[in-house]
Amino acid sequence: MKKMMLINPHKPGRHGEESITVIVQMPLNLAYIKALTPGDWEFDVIDENIELAIDDNGELTFAPVDLVCITSVTYQSPRAYKIATACKRKGMTVIMGGIHASVMPEEASKYVDTVFIGEAEEVWPRVIKDFEAGKLKKVYDGGLPPLNLMKRVFPDREFLRKKYNYKFSSIVTTKGCPNYCDFCSVPTFQGRKFRERPYEDVLEELAATDYKGLMLAEDNFYGHGKRSNERARNLFKGMVERNLQKDWLGFTALNISQDKETLDYMAKSGCFGMLMGIESTNETVLEKMNKQVNLKLGTESYYDCIQKIHDAGLVTWGSVVFGADGDGKDSFKRMTDFILENNIDILTFGINCPFPKTQLYKRLDSEKRIFRKNYPDDWEYYDTAHVVHRLVDMTLEDFIEGMQYVYDHIYAGDNLRKRFRNSIKTTNNPRNSMFAFRVGSDWQQVFDQVLENLRLLYDSGDYYKDYYKSNSVSVSKKPLVESITT
Template sequence: MRKMMLINPHPPGRHGEESITVIVQMPLNLAYIAALTPGDWEFDVIDENMELAIDDNGELTFEPVDMVCITSVTYQVSRAYKIAEACRKKGMAVVMGGIHASVVPEEASKYVDAIFIGEAETLWPQVIKDFENGELKKKYNGGLPGLSEMKHVFPNRELLKKKYDYKFSSIVTTKGCPNYCDFCSVPTFQGKKYRERPFEDVLDEMEATDYKGLMFAEDNFYGHSKNSANRAKALFRGMIERGVKKDWLGFTALNISKDAEVLDLMAKSGNFGFLCGIESTNEAVLEKMNKTTNLRIGADNYYDSVQKIHDHGLVVWGSIVLGADGDDKDSFKRMTDFVLQNNIDVLTFGINCPFPKTALYDRLDSEKRIFRKNYPEDWKYYDTAHVVHRLVDMTLENFIDGMQYMYDNLYAGDNLRLRFRKSLNTIGSTTHGKRNAMFGFRVGSDWIQVFEQVLENLRKLYDSGDYYQDWYKSSAVTVPSDKGVAV
């Protein structure tokens, strides 16, 4: 029997979304690979959030297998390449997929035997057939198949649960995004077409898994049109009618607040609330980001939007971007005031990050402002927890001081508990409202360690002097273009 190792790499010691214990979830893409693999294979998995695939000396921690499959987003990829190198030294075939390999295939192909671009639902069985016949190709492109293809196979959650006993899983209901926010890689990776999975298929998968906690694994479960909204309502209505009892969380935009019917269905179907990209309260910043949805709502209407969501007992998990062009040293106080005045239940953030092949990367690169360009090693900094480009409307010292101000006034001391009490008073009049407020508090409590590590990263950057280096006068590697020529 052939053996396959599935690996989710992780830089040791990093804290991020994976550190939010209340929703620690399995890497669903690896569960799909196990389910899509035909024939007689034995599987094992290493999630480096739980245990390491290589030790401090770069030596493997597991016995050789026939094939190693590694997934990777950008900040994981330098670690993934080291794992791949160790595996290939032992004679194992290594296949890499995920966002980074799909977006920068020219680079990834140098470190593995085969790369997989796009989505695996239709093409993965061919990869296995080629491997078994000794004909593994260097590159495969699964494209962006319709989500009706997911009806034919459900991810093998049991394999991963048996190994690590994850408390939460995710489920796919849509993919792609027609918007083009300048910092976002979703349209590049999943396409600009908003693809919807038949809601009956989603319900069937929900019924087939014993996972009670589910994260909807997409950027906007509500969608971008009336038809999409009706499909979302049909899904939630189906959960209620079938008695599918799940504690679920998802991502959407604040414009959902205008639809009282969907908010009611969400609450009745077990929803905690949702994460939405507030990004900024400065409309000039939103315009530069091309954050059109938020511009249509208008920052002045955020309070009413949040209140309508709270009226249904749901928490608002706001995500913001810090350090975008247009942000100045006073923006941190303005955002802190906004969070407190608008009763944002959960606040998490990312430092503005130019992910490869995004409009933001192209612009900052053309302006010669990126100072972390020693690729692939420097990809580890592209995690929204580090500054990788020079700021224009404030100094690095301003940025550090502003971040400290937000931490002191939103998280430190009794501030997090005071915010929790406010949430409890706002949405806690019902049983599910109390549960949801506690969920928000637990997320915020785990985010403290993330915030503290970001502050540590910033201070290390300040002390290193790297922020002031001009990498455009060095011989550092740059992101290859689609034609393989450095840009």
């Protein structure tokens, strides 16, 4: 029997979304590969969030198999290439897919036998047949197929649960985004067309899985426009009517706050709350980002939007961007005040990051501001937890001090517990407020690591190097304030 190893790479010691223990979730794309593979195969999986595929010496931790399939986002790609190299040394065939390989196929092809671009639903069975016939191609493009194809096959969650006993999973209800926020990699990978999965199919999958904890694995489950909003409403109404109670959350935009009926169905179906991209309170910055949904609502309406979500008993998970052009050193206090005054239950963030092929990357590269350009090794910094380009509206010292200010006032000391107590008051829902508190508690270690990353960057001097010239430019540094260095 042929053997296939599925690998989700992870750099040892890194903390990020995967460190939020309350929603640690299985790599759903690998569960789909398992379910889509025709023929008689023996499968195994390595999720490096849990166990390693290679040791400190770059040697494999598993016995050779016939075919290795590796998925990767950008920050994982250096680790993925190391794993692929180790596999090929042992004579194994390696296929790599995921967002980074799809965006950077020429780079990925240097390390693997085959690059898979796009999504697998239509093309993956042909890849397997070509492999079995000894006719594997260098590149396959699965394109962006309609989501009604997902009716034919559900991901094999049970296979992954048997290996790692995941407590949480995810489910696909939409893909793509018609917006074009300059920092976002979704349009470069999943297209600008908003693809919707028939909600009846989603309900069937919800009924077929015994997973209680689920995340809607997309960027905006509520959608864009009245028809999409109605579809989302029908999904949550169907969950209630069919008694498909789940402990779930998802990603959407603030405009959902204006739809009380949908919020009520969400609450009744078991929703904790939702993650929303607030990004910035500065409309000039939002215009540069091309964050149209927030601009249409207007920053002055944020409080009312959040209050309506709280009135439904749901928590608000605010995601913001630090370090965007236009946000100066005063932006940290403004954002902190905003979080506290608007009773945001969970705050997570990303440092503004120019992911490959995005509009932000093209602009910053043209302005010669990116200092992490030793690819592919430097892709490990492209995880929104590192600064990879020079800031224009503040110094690096200002940025570090500002991030410390946010930490001190949102996370440090008794602040998480105070916000938890306030969340219970504003939502009148202890269950959802406890969920928010647990997410915040786990994110604290992520924030600690981000601050450490910033200190290491400052000490290294890399921030001041000009990677666009053969000789780097030296810039003197001023001392960090005592609160940052201690």
